[in-house]
Amino acid sequence: MSDDQWNELVESWKDPKKMGISKINKNNRDQVKFHQTTGSRSYPVQCDILGEKYKDKELTALDLFKECHYSSKKKGYTDAVQAAITEMENKASQPTEDGQQSNSSTKAVAEVLAEHTKKPMFLKHVGIQHVHERSSRSEGEAEVA
Incomplete structure (x- = not known):
């Protein structure tokens, strides 16, 4: 990378629009309660690797979490x-x-994640369907009526 290219890159980082996006992204990262520790691996890839590690045991949703x-x-x-x-x-x-x-551990994991996160996607990403879907307020009001 040449000095001119580097200077251009630094100037682009100073752009107010990019700085605003960066601040929004930082705030979003701060709101994550349960940080995954799989590194750059996605949940499905991590689950495949875990499957090899636990050949003799069937992993539950709680084990995967x-x-x-x-x-x-x-x-x-x-x-x-x-x-x-x-x-x-x-x-x-x-x-x-x-x-x-x-x-079941799947139901327990789904309930806890639904209580603590806005969009609990963990079970979907590891290949387990949601047992407990979080309903919207209007759906809950409709059921009561």
Whole structure:
């Protein structure tokens, strides 16, 4: 890269429109509660790699959530992720409404993510369909009426 190209690039970064977009993107990144730790890998690719790692065990939605949010650098989870995992485990161990068996981990993960995020897409991205869809306010009002 020549000096002129570099100077042109630096000047483009100073553009008020680009600076505004950068600020919006920074604010959006700050709102993410559960940062994935898969690096540049997408969730489906990460799940394929995990499938090779856990050949003898069928991974549940909770296992996938834990694997995709564990930081090997920090040797653990962020506080928000740890709180979500605890909540998911508690929900998964509670009996269902009929009182016979415990809730599935998929349902527990879906419920917790629906409570804590605007658009819970984790289960969709790892190949598991949503068990609990978040309904809009107008749909909920229509059901009550």
